[in-house]
Amino acid sequence: MRPTAAKPAKQEVIKDASMLKQKEMINAHYERLTNAPETGEKVASTFVPGNLNELLMCFDLVNNLPEVNAIQNGLRRKSGAYIMEAERAGHSEDVCTYVKSDIGMMLKGNIGPNGKPLPKPDVLLLSYTGCFTFLKWFELLREQYKCPTIFLQTPYMADGKITPNMIQYMVKQLKEDVIPTLEQVSGVKFDIDRLREYLKKSAQAEDDLVAVLQSAKNKPSPIDAYFGGIYYIGPIFGAFRGTDDAIDYYRFLREEVEERMRKGLGPVTPDGTMKEEKYRLVVEGPPNYTNFRQFWKMFYDEGATVVASSYTKVGGTYDFGFRHNPDKPLESLAEYCLNVYTNRSLPMRIDMLVNYINEYEADGLLINSIKSCNSFSAGQLLIMREVEKRTGKPAAFIESDLVDPRYFSAANIKNRLESYFQMVEQKRSGRGKAA
Amino acid sequence: MTSPTTEEIVARCEALFDDLTFSHAREWKAAKEGRKVIGHLPIYVPRELIHAAGMLPLGIMGGGDNLEVIHGDAYYQSYICRIPRSTIELGLSGRLDFVDGMLFPSICDVIRNLSGMWKTLFPDVYVKYFDTPQTYVDDIGGQFYIGEMRELLHDLEKISGHEITDDDIRASIEVYNENRRLIGELYRLRAAKPWQAPASESYLVMRAGLLVPVEEHNQILRDYVAAAAATPRPIKDNARVVLTGMFCEQPPLNLIKSLELAGCYVVDDDFILVARWLMGDVPTEGDPVENLSKAFLHNSMETAAKYEPVLADKGKFLVRAVRESGAEGVIFASTSFCDPALLDRPMLQNVLKEAGIPHIAFKYAENSGQMQPIREQAGTFVDSIKLWSAA
Numbered sequence: 029m030r031p032t033a034a035k036p037a038k039q040e041v042i043k044d045a046s047m048l049k050q051k052e053m054i055n056a057h058y059e060r061l062t063n064a065p066e067t068g069e070k071v072a073s074t075f076v077p078g079n080l081n082e083l084l085m086c087f088d089l090v091n092n093l094p095e096v097n098a099i100q101n102g103l104r105r106k107s108g109a110y111i112m113e114a115e116r117a118g119h120s121e122d123v124c125t126y127v128k129s130d131i132g133m134m135l136k137g138n139i140g141p142n143g144k145p146l147p148k149p150d151v152l153l154l155s156y157t158g159c160f161t162f163l164k165w166f167e168l169l170r171e172q173y174k175c176p177t178i179f180l181q182t183p184y185m186a187d188g189k190i191t192p193n194m195i196q197y198m199v200k201q202l203k204e205d206v207i208p209t210l211e212q213v214s215g216v217k218f219d220i221d222r223l224r225e226y227l228k229k230s231a232q233a234e235d236d237l238v239a240v241l242q243s244a245k246n247k248p249s250p251i252d253a254y255f256g257g258i259y260y261i262g263p264i265f266g267a268f269r270g271t272d273d274a275i276d277y278y279r280f281l282r283e284e285v286e287e288r289m290r291k292g293l294g295p296v297t298p299d300g301t302m303k304e305e306k307y308r309l310v311v312e313g314p315p316n317y318t319n320f321r322q323f324w325k326m327f328y329d330e331g332a333t334v335v336a337s338s339y340t341k342v343g344g345t346y347d348f349g350f351r352h353n354p355d356k357p358l359e360s361l362a363e364y365c366l367n368v369y370t371n372r373s374l375p376m377r378i379d380m381l382v383n384y385i386n387e388y389e390a391d392g393l394l395i396n397s398i399k400s401c402n403s404f405s406a407g408q409l410l411i412m413r414e415v416e417k418r419t420g421k422p423a424a425f426i427e428s429d430l431v432d433p434r435y436f437s438a439a440n441i442k443n444r445l446e447s448y449f450q451m452v453e454q455k456r457s458g459r460g461k462a463a
Numbered sequence: 464m465t466s467p468t469t470e471e472i473v474a475r476c477e478a479l480f481d482d483l484t485f486s487h488a489r490e491w492k493a494a495k496e497g498r499k500v501i502g503h504l505p506i507y508v509p510r511e512l513i514h515a516a517g518m519l520p521l522g523i524m525g526g527g528d529n530l531e532v533i534h535g536d537a538y539y540q541s542y543i544c545r546i547p548r549s550t551i552e553l554g555l556s557g558r559l560d561f562v563d564g565m566l567f568p569s570i571c572d573v574i575r576n577l578s579g580m581w582k583t584l585f586p587d588v589y590v591k592y593f594d595t596p597q598t599y600v601d602d603i604g605g606q607f608y609i610g611e612m613r614e615l616l617h618d619l620e621k622i623s624g625h626e627i628t629d630d631d632i633r634a635s636i637e638v639y640n641e642n643r644r645l646i647g648e649l650y651r652l653r654a655a656k657p658w659q660a661p662a663s664e665s666y667l668v669m670r671a672g673l674l675v676p677v678e679e680h681n682q683i684l685r686d687y688v689a690a691a692a693a694t695p696r697p698i699k700d701n702a703r704v705v706l707t708g709m710f711c712e713q714p715p716l717n718l719i720k721s722l723e724l725a726g727c728y729v730v731d732d733d734f735i736l737v738a739r740w741l742m743g744d745v746p747t748e749g750d751p752v753e754n755l756s757k758a759f760l761h762n763s764m765e766t767a768a769k770y771e772p773v774l775a776d777k778g779k780f781l782v783r784a785v786r787e788s789g790a791e792g793v794i795f796a797s798t799s800f801c802d803p804a805l806l807d808r809p810m811l812q813n814v815l816k817e818a819g820i821p822h823i824a825f826k827y828a829e830n831s832g833q834m835q836p837i838r839e840q841a842g843t844f845v846d847s848i849k850l851w852s853a854a
C-alpha cells in the first residue's frame with residue numbers, strides 16, 4: 029500500500045564540521061577511483077577488517093572497499109534492489125547481504141556513489157580476517173574480474189593470545205607472496221622505508237581516534253560511539269589510514285570533541301545536539317544502514333547515548349594500546365590484522381563488552397543481531413547472558429540486517445527498545461531503593 | 464566364525480548412529496583406566512594425532528532428526544544453521560560429559576564461534592579451535608600447520624600424561640592409511656555397482672567410523688565391502704548422481720533414502736569428509752607431522768570451506784567426481800543458512816554448466832521432516848536425465 033499523505037518537507041540534517049570534512053575526503057576518494065581508467069592509476073579491492081592500506085599505498089594502488097560500497101548503497105537505499113538482483117542471479121536468500129549487495133551492484137553496471145562507474149580492480153587483495161565469508165566473496169569477484177587475487181590468511185585468536193607461529197605465518201605470507209605479487213601487479217618496487225613512513229602517520233591518527241572514542245567516558249558523553257562512531261572510524265578503517273588527510277581529520281575531530289566536552293555538550297545528532305543524556309549504552313553488532321537515521325532517532329529521542337561499541341573495532345582495536353609500529357613494519361601489520369574485533373574469540377568479546385560497561389559506566393548492553401552475518405551473530409545470545417551475569421546490568425536483543433531493508437522492522441525494534449529503557453529505569457529505581 | 468551379512472553390519476552401524484549417548488565410546492573409555500576421548504566437529508582434524516596419543520577421536524556431527532533440542536535454541540537465532548544448537552544440546556544435556564576435549568576445526572564462523580562458546584559453557588574441558596592453513600606452500604602454510612599440529616600434540620601429551628613419539632604417529636598414520644584404502648574400496652564399489660552398496664547404507668558405515676576406534680571401523684569396512692559385493696541385488700533403472708554440500712550439518716537419513724526412492728544412485732558425495740580428506744596414503748617414513756602437513760596441503764579434498772587459489776581449478780573437483788564415478792548429474796544439497804556452501808554453489812553451478820553436467824539444488828536442515836518436495840524435485844531431475852541421455 030502506498031502512503032497517501034503528502035511528503036513531509038525534507039528536514040535539514042545537522043552535521044558537525046568534521047562530518048563535512050570527512051564527506052569531502054570520501055567524495056574525493058570516489059572521484060579518484062572512478063577516474064582511475066583515465067588517470068591510469070591501478071585499483072586494488074580489499075576488505076575493511078585487516079586492511080593493509082599502508083602497504084597498498086607503497087605500490088601506488090588506489091583502495092576500493094566493497095564493504096564500504098555496500099554501506100553507501102545501504103544509506104542511499106539502493107542495496108535492496110541490488111540484493112534482489114543477486115538473488116535473481118542465483119544467490120541464496122540465506123547468505124551475507126554485503127556480498128549480494130556488491131554482486132547486484134556489479135550486475136547493474138557497478139555505479140559508484142558519485143554516479144560514475146567504478147573501475148575493474150587490477151588486483152583483489154583478499155586479506156581474510158575475522159570472517160570466512162570474505163573468502164567466498166572474493167572468489168566470486170575473481171570469477172567475474174579474472175584479475176590476480178592475493179590471499180592473506182589471518183589465524184583466529186581462539187585462545188586469547190597471539191602466538192609466534194601466527195606472526196611468523198603472516199609475515200611469511202607478506203614477504204613471500206603478498207608483497208612480490210603487489211610488485212608485479214603495480215610495477216612498483218617495494219620500499220620498506222616508505223611503509224615505515226605511512227605506519228608512523230597511521231599511529232598518529234590512531235592516537236587521536238582513541239582519544240575521541242574514550243571521550244565517551246565523560247558525562248555527558250560528547251560523542252555517540254556507535255551511530256556517530258561509524259563516522260569517526262570511516263577514514264581510518266577505509267582508504268585513509270597512513271595519509272596526511274587522516275592525521276588532519278583526526279586532529280580536527282579531536283579538537284571538536286574536546287571543545288564539546290569543555291562545554292558539557294552531548295553528541296551531535298541529525299536533529300542537533302542531544303539535550304539530556306538519560307541512558308548510557310554499550311552496543312554489540314553492526315548497525316542497520318538502510319534505515320540508519322530512523323534507527324539512530326529511536327535512541328536519541330529517548331536520550332540514549334551509545335558510549336562504546338564493538339562495531340567500531342572491526343577495523344582495529346586501538347583502544348587496547350595497539351598502534352602501527354614503523355620499527356616492526358610487517359609484524360605490526362600482522363598484529364593489526366590479528367587484533368580486529370571479529371578475529372577475537374568469544375570469551376575475549378565478552379570480556380571486552382563487560383569492561384566497556386564498567387569503564388564507561390554504562391546502563392547495560394544492547395545487541396543488534398544481523399541476520400546475515402554469522403561472524404558477528406553466532407554466539408551473541410550467549411554473549412548477552414554472560415555480560416548480564418557478570419555486570420548485573422540489563423541487556424537487550426534486537427534483530428535487523430546491515431543492508432537488506434526487508435529485515436528492518438521499525439515497530440519491533442522500537443518496542444524492544446522502549447521496554448529495554450523501562451528495564452533500565454526499573455533497575456535504577458530498584459537500586460535506589462536498596463541504597 | 465561366519466562373516467556378518469550386510470543387514471547385520473548396517474543394523475549395527477545404524478544402532479551406533481542412533482545412539483545419542485555415545486555408549487560405544489563410553490564403554491571404550493571405561494574399559495581401561497586412563498583412556499581419553501577427544502570430540503571433534505566437521506570437517507577435518509588430523510585424527511592420527513589423537514590416535515597416537517592413545518585416545519579415541521569422536522566425530523560429532525550435530526544431533527540429527529532424533530534429538531529433541533530443548534536448551535540449544537536459546538543460544539541461537541533462527542537464522543543460524545542447526546548443527547551448533549544441537550551440538551550445544553548434546554553438551555548441556557550431559558551426553559558429552561565423558562569427553563575430555565573438543566576440537567573445533569576452522570570450517571566457518573559458526574563453528575569458530577562455537578569454540579569460544581564451548582570454552583565459556585564448559586570451562587573444565589580442553590577446547591581447541593584447530594586452525595588449518597588456507598595457503599598451500601610448504602614453507603608458508605605448511606610451516607604454520609606444522610606449528611599448529613605440534614601445539615596440539617603438546618596439549619594431548621599433557622592430557623594423556625605421556626609422551627607421543629614419532630613412531631606412535633607413524634603407526635597411527637598406518638592404521639588410518641588402511642582406513643582410507645578401505646573407504647576407497649567402498650566408494651569404488653558404489654560407483655561401479657551402486658545397487659550393491661546404496662548410499663544410505665554406505666553413509667551409516669561411514670558414520671560408524673566417527674564413533675568407534677579406527678581398527679574396529681576398518682573391520683566394519685572390510686566386512687561391509689565383502690558382504691555388499693557378494694550379495695546380488697536387483698539393478699534398477701536409476702540415474703547416477705553426485706551429491707554435494709553435505710560436508711557439515713548432516714542430512715536426515717531419510718533424505719538420502721528419499722533420493723534413492725526418487726530414482727537416484729548416489730555414486731559420490733561429500734559426507735564425513737574427515738575420513739576422505741587426505742587422498743591416498745600418507746607416507747610413514749620421515750617426519751610424520753611434516754608428512755601429514757604435506758598431504759593436507761597438496762593432496763586433500765576440495766570443499767566450500769577451503770580457498771581455491773587457482774581460478775581455473777575452481778570446481779574442477781566436482782567435474783572430476785562426476786567423471787570418475789560415471790555420474791550423470793549433480794545434486795546440490797546445502798544446509799539452510801550455510802554461507803560456505805551457499806556462496807560456493809553459484810560458482811560450482813557455473814563450472815558444471817560449462818562442462819554440460821545437469822544439476823539441481825535444494826536446502827535442508829538436520830531435522831527436516833518433509834521429504835515430499837525433495838523427492839519430487841529429485842524425481843523430476845532423474846526423469847530429465849533419462850530423457851536427456853536417451854535423446
Ligand code: SF4
Nearest residue numbers: 124159161401402403
Ligand atoms: S558475514 Fe558479516 S563480517 Fe562477514 S562479510 Fe558479511 S557482513 Fe562482513
Ligand code: SF4
Nearest residue numbers: 544571573711712801
Ligand atoms: S552448516 Fe555451514 S554454516 Fe553451519 S556450521 Fe556448518 S559450515 Fe558453518
